Amino acid sequence: xxxxxxxxxxxxxxxxxxxxxxxxxxxxxxxxxxxxxxxxxxxxxxxxxxxxxxxxxxxxxxxxxxxxxxxxxxxxxxxxxxxxxxxxxxxxxxxxxxxxxxxxxxxxxxxxx
Amino acid sequence: xxxxxxxxxxxxxxxxxxxxxxxxxxxxxxxxxxxxxxxxxxxxxxxxxxxxxxxxxxxxxxxxxxxxxxxxxxxxxxxxxxxxxxxxxxxxxxxxxxxxxxxxxxxxxxxxxxxxxxxxxxxxxxxxxxxxxxxxxxxxxxxxxxxxxxxxxxxxxxxxxxxxxxxxxxxxxxxxxxxxxxxxxxxxxxxxxxxxxxxxxxxxxxxxxxxxxxxxxxxxxxxxxxxxxxxxxxxxxxxxxxxxxxxxxxxxxxxxxxxxxxxxxxxxxxxxxxxxxxxxxxxxxxxxxxxxxxxxxxxxxxxxxxxxxxxxxxxxxxxxxxxxxxxxxxxxxxxxxxxxxxxxxxxxxxxxxxxxxxxxxxxxxxxxxxxxxxxxxxxxxxxxxxxxxxxxxxxxxxxxxxxxxxxxxxxxxxxxxxxxxxxxxxxxxxxxxxxxxxxxxxxxxxxxxxxxxxxx
Numbered sequence: 001x002x003x004x005x006x007x008x009x010x011x012x013x014x015x016x017x018x019x020x021x022x023x024x025x026x027x028x029x030x031x032x033x034x035x036x037x038x039x040x041x042x043x044x045x046x047x048x049x050x051x052x053x054x055x056x057x058x059x060x061x062x063x064x065x066x067x068x069x070x071x072x073x074x075x076x077x078x079x080x081x082x083x084x085x086x087x088x089x090x091x092x093x094x095x096x097x098x099x100x101x102x103x104x105x106x107x108x109x110x111x112x113x
Numbered sequence: 114x115x116x117x118x119x120x121x122x123x124x125x126x127x128x129x130x131x132x133x134x135x136x137x138x139x140x141x142x143x144x145x146x147x148x149x150x151x152x153x154x155x156x157x158x159x160x161x162x163x164x165x166x167x168x169x170x171x172x173x174x175x176x177x178x179x180x181x182x183x184x185x186x187x188x189x190x191x192x193x194x195x196x197x198x199x200x201x202x203x204x205x206x207x208x209x210x211x212x213x214x215x216x217x218x219x220x221x222x223x224x225x226x227x228x229x230x231x232x233x234x235x236x237x238x239x240x241x242x243x244x245x246x247x248x249x250x251x252x253x254x255x256x257x258x259x260x261x262x263x264x265x266x267x268x269x270x271x272x273x274x275x276x277x278x279x280x281x282x283x284x285x286x287x288x289x290x291x292x293x294x295x296x297x298x299x300x301x302x303x304x305x306x307x308x309x310x311x312x313x314x315x316x317x318x319x320x321x322x323x324x325x326x327x328x329x330x331x332x333x334x335x336x337x338x339x340x341x342x343x344x345x346x347x348x349x350x351x352x353x354x355x356x357x358x359x360x361x362x363x364x365x366x367x368x369x370x371x372x373x374x375x376x377x378x379x380x381x382x383x384x385x386x387x388x389x390x391x392x393x394x395x396x397x398x399x400x401x402x403x404x405x406x407x408x409x410x411x412x413x414x415x416x417x418x419x420x421x422x423x424x425x426x427x428x429x430x431x432x433x434x435x436x437x438x439x440x441x442x443x444x445x446x447x448x449x450x451x452x453x454x455x456x457x458x459x460x461x462x463x464x465x466x467x468x469x470x471x472x473x474x475x476x477x478x479x480x481x482x483x484x485x486x487x488x489x490x491x492x493x494x495x496x497x498x499x500x501x502x503x504x505x506x507x508x509x510x511x512x513x514x515x516x517x518x519x520x521x522x523x524x525x526x527x528x529x530x531x532x533x534x535x536x537x538x539x540x541x542x543x544x545x546x547x548x549x550x551x552x553x554x555x556x557x558x559x560x561x562x563x564x565x566x567x568x569x
Contacts, residue, residue, distance in 0.1 A: 044325070047393050047447070048383070048434050051325035 001096040001112065004073050006061045007035060007089040012081040013059045019076045025069070027112060029062045039087030058089060064096050064112050146356040148227050154351020155227070158234040161344030162189045162241060164337045169245040170532075171334025172393060172446045174326065176522025177249045178532035184244040184256055191257065192237030192264040200236055201229055203269035204277060211281035214273050231351060232272075235296055236264045238348075242300030245446035247307050249314050250519055253527050255512035259502065263303055267498045271299050271491050286480065287487040288467065290364075291352035293408030293459035294491050301453025302495035305442065310503045311513055313443030315520065323438050326445070331392060338396045342372055345403045349410040364410045367418035368403065374422030375402020375429070382427050393447075394430060400451045401429035405459040409466060417466035424462070425455045460484050 008016065013030070020028070034055040041054040065073065074091055082088050099111040166185035170178045192200075198219055205223075206214025217223050240263040247256065274280040275287055275295050289295050317324055328334060349368045353360045379398025383391040405425035406418050413421065432450035436442050442449065464481030465472045472481050506512055513519075518526035525531055 044327075045387055045389050045391055046325045046327050047437070048387060048391055048430065049323055049325045049437070050387075 001064055001099060001109065002067050002070050003062060003064045003092075003094040003096050004070060004077075005092040005094060006077050006081070007033065007058050007091075008061065008077070008081045009083070009087065009089060010057055010059045012083075012088075013061070015080045016061065016077060019080050020063075020073070023069075023072060023076070025063055025065065025073065027063055031060045031062075033058050033060045037087070037090075056087070064099060066109060066112075143356075147354070150356035150361070151227050151231050151351055151354055154347035155231040155234055157344045157347025158231070158238065158351065159189070159344075161238060161341050161348065162186075162234075164340030164342075164344055165238075165241045165245065167337025167340060168334050168396075169248055169337070169446055171330040171332070171337060172245070172328035173248050174522070175329040175533050176524055176531070178329070178524060179528050179530065180253065180523035181244065181248055182532070183253065183528065184248075185241055187253075187257060188241045188244060188260050189234070189237040191260050192240055193233045195261060195265040196233040196236045196269075197229070199265050200269045201232065203266060204232065204272040208273065208277060208279035211279055211284060212273070213270050214277065228354070231354075235292065235348075236268055236272075239268045239292075239296045239300040240264045240303075242297065242448050242452045243304045243307055246301075246304035246444045246448040247311055248445050249523065250311055250513055251307070252512055252514055253523075255506055255510075258506060259303065259307065259499070262499075262502050263300075267303070267495060267502075268295075268299050271295055271494065274490070275487065282483075282487045282490065285483045285486070286470075287483050288412055288463045288470075288480070289408045289460060289487070290411045291349045291407045293404060293456045294488060297404045297407060297452040298456035298460065298488065298491055299495050301449050301451075301456060302492060303499045304444070305449050305453060306496055306499040307503060307512075308442050308444055308449070310500075310507065313441065314445070315516065317443045318441055323441075328393060328445075331396075334393065335396055338399050342399055342403060345372070345407075349407060353411065360411060363415075366415055367406050367410045367413060370415055371406030371418040371422035371425070372399050372402040374419050375399055375405065375426045378423040378426030379429055380426075382430050386430065394433065397433070397447045397451055398426045398429055401425040401455045404452055404455040405462065407456075408459040409463040412463055412468065413466040413471075414468055417462075417468070417471075421459065421462045421466060425458055428454055428458050457488050460488050 006016075010032075017028070035058050036055050039056060041052050041056065044051045044053050063073070070093060074093075077091055098107055100107045101111040162185055166182055169181045169185065173181060201220060201223070202216060202218035203214045205228075206217035209215040220226070220229060223229060240260045243259060243263070244256065272295050274282040275289050277283065314326060317326060345368055346365055350361050350365050353364060375398045376395060377398075379401065380390045380395045383389070383394050402422035402425050405421045406413075409417070409421065429447075429450055432454035433447050436444055436449055444450070461481065461484050463471070464478075464484040466474070467476065467480060468474050470476035470480040472478055503512065514523060514526060522531070
């Protein structure tokens with residue numbers, strides 16, 4: 001089992017979710033996150049004082065899948081979440097030791113399908 | 114007790130029927146109208162406290178909201194009772210040398226109770242101006258002591274000088290129709306002294322840098338500004354103290370125009386200065402225009418009110434910047450600039466724009482001189498009394514919360530709970546069986562993401 005973890009632009013999330021559903025990926029965990037990288041922050045203005053917003057809002061999408069799905073998922077993420085500009089985000093692929101479904105106690109692949 | 118009430122009802126019924134037997138006179142109808150208008154105006158001024166509470170809640174951080182709400186509702190309550198007990202007497206009692214009232218305490222011998230109600234909500238307004246400037250760091254108890262002093266003594270003395278009729282500034286011809294100086298400048302002076310003693314919020318100034326502490330809820334602040342503006346029609350309009358058709362509409366018109374011009378000039382000037390329309394400053398701009406017109410609402414022309422409002426907006430931005438960056442006085446809501454600096458402007462502007470006696474209307478500089486003298490006298494009095502009071506308070510115990518409490522937020526430290534429970538199911542120890550709505554806000558936000566681009 002592998003976990004695919006993608007940090008993406010919030011505005012690209014819906015398109016990604018639709019595409020993932022099309023290939024049968026229904027199990028997702030999504031969080032609103034903030035981060036920084038190569039993309040520069042923004043300059044804000046409040047009561048006449050400027051300030052730097054260094055962290056930018058992103059969405060983190062996590063899914064644990066069977067290894068053979070990984071390449072296809074990565075392609076979909078790249079296709080739907082790339083705007084060819086700095087700040088599109090990153091994909092991390094992490095090996096998963098085991099998974100257990102809390103309700104039934106099933107583990108391994110059974111727990112994630 | 115029951116008997117008494119019945120007797121009262123019967124007697125009032127009798128009086129009523131006697132009056133109707135005579136038929137209403139022109140005088141009685143006119144008195145009823147006057148009283149009704151002043152009472153409606155009093156309700157509007159009372160509602161301004163909701164405006165203050167919302168502006169202050171919106172412009173500060175969410176960890177201090179409960180504390181701000183408590184300060185605002187306690188202020189209006191303390192002010193009403195204290196103004197009844199002593200404030201009204203010091204302000205409108207028979208004069209002691211033009212300086213202070215010496216009778217009418219607890220309204221002894223006072224017949225016009227409606228006038229007391231109207232003045233009591235004004236006293237509360239003066240005190241509540243301070244609460245915004247000292248927000249997020251003053252101890253609730255210290256603030257309460259200051260409110261008692263302001264509404265019971267310091268403000269009534271200023272009011273006596275200017276509004277009692279025998280006050281020494283009235284005798285000189287000082288004009289302050291609804292209180293640019295009496296209410297707003299006095300409140301702001303209390304604020305500036307308190308802020309000076311308190312110091313800035315942690316993190317506001319570091320290594321000579323001015324940091325931004327954004328407000329937690331600008332929509333709430335905007336609602337507060339609208340409520341204040343709405344209430345101001347009573348604040349200025351009711352200060353006619355009569356439903357006078359030759360005066361009330363023009364007072365409402367000058368109030369409307371000046372506030373609008375305050376907004377326009379703040380928006381335009383911030384665009385010029387910062388390349389963007391600064392939202393919270395523009396909201397303050399309405400209040401700047403309102404404070405600016407308060408002194409002259411009945412004495413300037415409509416064109417005069419437009420100029421007063423336009424100038425107030427520009428003064429506001431310069432004052433906020435100077436107080437924040439130059440003086441390094443941390444005023445989260447801009448109360449000192451709005452009520453103090455624009456209060457001075459409004460008072461002085463009467464000397465320039467008053468259609469009778471103003472410099473620009475051929476009245477010479479004498480009114481202008483009297484207005485300036487009045488402002489100076491109020492500054493000396495308020496700064497001295499508030500300064501001495503806080504100095505003594507600080508000898509007894511610190512007026513500022515501890516560093517730990519300030520960082521954690523005053524809501525939890527002073528009141529034991531928070532205004533906003535973002536994470537109910539994590540914070541409460543009783544866990545509901547089905548936490549169906551946990552995270553529902555996040556789900557809605559995520560679901561709405563990107564729908565715009567999808568539909569386009």
